[in-house]
Amino acid sequence: MSSEEVLMKGNEAIAEAAIRAGCTAYFGYPITPQSEITAYMAKNMLERDRIFIQAESEVAAINMVYGASCAGARAMTSSSSPGVSLKQEGMSYAAGADVPLVLVNVVRGGPGLGSIAPAQSDYFQSTRGGGHGDYRNIVLAPKSVQECADFTYQAFDLADKYRIPVIVLADGLIGQMMEGVLLPPERSLKDLPKRDWTAGHLPERTGKAGGDAVHITSIFLVPEELEARNKVRFARYAEIEKKELRFEAVGYKTACNEFTGEGPDLTLVAYGSSARIAQGAKKLAEKEGIKLGLFRPITLWPFPYQALGKVAATGKPLLTVEMSEGQLVQDVKLSVLEAPEGSKRAAVHLLGHSGGVIPTEEEVFARVKKILEGKA
Known part of the structure; x- marks a missing residue:
């Protein structure tokens, strides 16, 4: 696509910006009013030789994102309110294992199945973690189609920088509206941040094959060990609070x-x-x-x-x-x-x-x- 301003839906701008940011794997499931994201990724991810899977459910989708990220992919999913609720256990697992990912929530009316009209009633779910345990997500809230593109692009960098789930919280109004947007440049996959923490990676300190490979998990059965992990994570959250306020x-x-x-x-x-x-x-x-x-x-x-x-x-x-x-x-x-x-x-x-x-x-x-x- 050209670097000139183009007319796009908010959902389409999110999808294209994710691809340009270096998203190499997308797993989703259609739900109104965000289905255009899934449709756009179905066509354009495959055309760029990247991974697209329409999962059998929202639960499957978030766990595919978790696994792909652990394997080194810049991974993303998207949904709308009730679908995001189904993803919350997976979000907690990602946070507990320090696995970066990007989730887009195009909010609809609720509770329950509610309506397909725009709402902002997932604020607590997004800003308070949403799933079980002590954790946070970075949450970016666009007000325009341009910001849909900009914030999605930035979300991948923030996720990698802090090894944290990042949520782009839009709503049905922004997702469905059309505006002019200047799309960000497309990144070379060779220039993406190094991920030396991914599953099976052999740390350089071992010096030879056969050393201890990286193991990613969120289960720590000794209470003191789990608390220590949480303390380290919350120290990182404090750094985010200082450096990433907008x-x-x-x-x-x-x-x-x-x-x-x-x-x-x-x-x-x-x-x-x-x-x-x-x-x-x-x-x-x-x-x-x-x-x-x-x-x-x-x-x-x-x-x-x-x-x-x-x-x-x-x-x-x-x-x-x-x-x-x-x-x-x-x-x-x-x-x-x-x-x-x-x-x-x-x-x-x-x-x-x-x-x-x-x-x-x-x-x-x-x-x-x-x-x-x-x-x-």
Whole structure:
């Protein structure tokens, strides 16, 4: 494909970016509203002499990803909400064995089979691990087709760098919309990061064939040994929290990551599709002389608690806009606790929808006015 801007669906941009990032093995199972990813990979992975398998189930798909990654492949899967739930045991196994992989979740309405309309109700599942045990996933939340491509491309590097599962958390609106996108360059498979930890690899320190080969496992039956492993992993998570935080703050004067000046009358907090809607509400407010800020977490984990805490320290209200009944808002409330001691602490409000209902710009702006008038 050309490096010129092309018109693509979000799902297609995710798939093409994954291939260009060096994805050598994809295992999936069709489910709306992400089926275009599987269809695109079925055609284009095989044309590039890479591995594509439509597994017999979501459980099979995630375990194929686990095995392929252990063998050295840059491996990926994708699904939508109930399908991702079936993958959670495999995600926990990957985290427990420090096996990198990329999972794309194009979220639909739930719980249960729910609807095929867009939602953001898998926030807790993604940011709190989702499966059993103590672990985290890096979670990237695109708000555009361009970011679908960019974040998927970056996800593979982050997974390899930290040996961690990385989730690209989109939704049915972003997955199905079409926009212009500049696709990233295609990498040579020869230039991908060295994986000297893969199964059967003979470490150089052995100096000869017949030495101890790498063995990958997540089972440690001695409690103290398992805890020690977890401690090492959480030290790596702390490094991720320092180095990989990403957010966008609009409507503020900033200096060295400090929020300065008078600032807005109210700050909207949203991610993904909801952030696009919040942008529209911000423009409506500007027409009436109301100053709104927009804080968009890009990494949902690690979450930018301290940065949002500095916004909350102004004492001006925060309105969380999300397509769930109140999941992101929990992290917004935790961010308020990060406000410097002695500062004002902002009130946190929620505008939430679920089941595939999408908030409108006008609805968000109407709620803003009620809050500023003291009626909400």
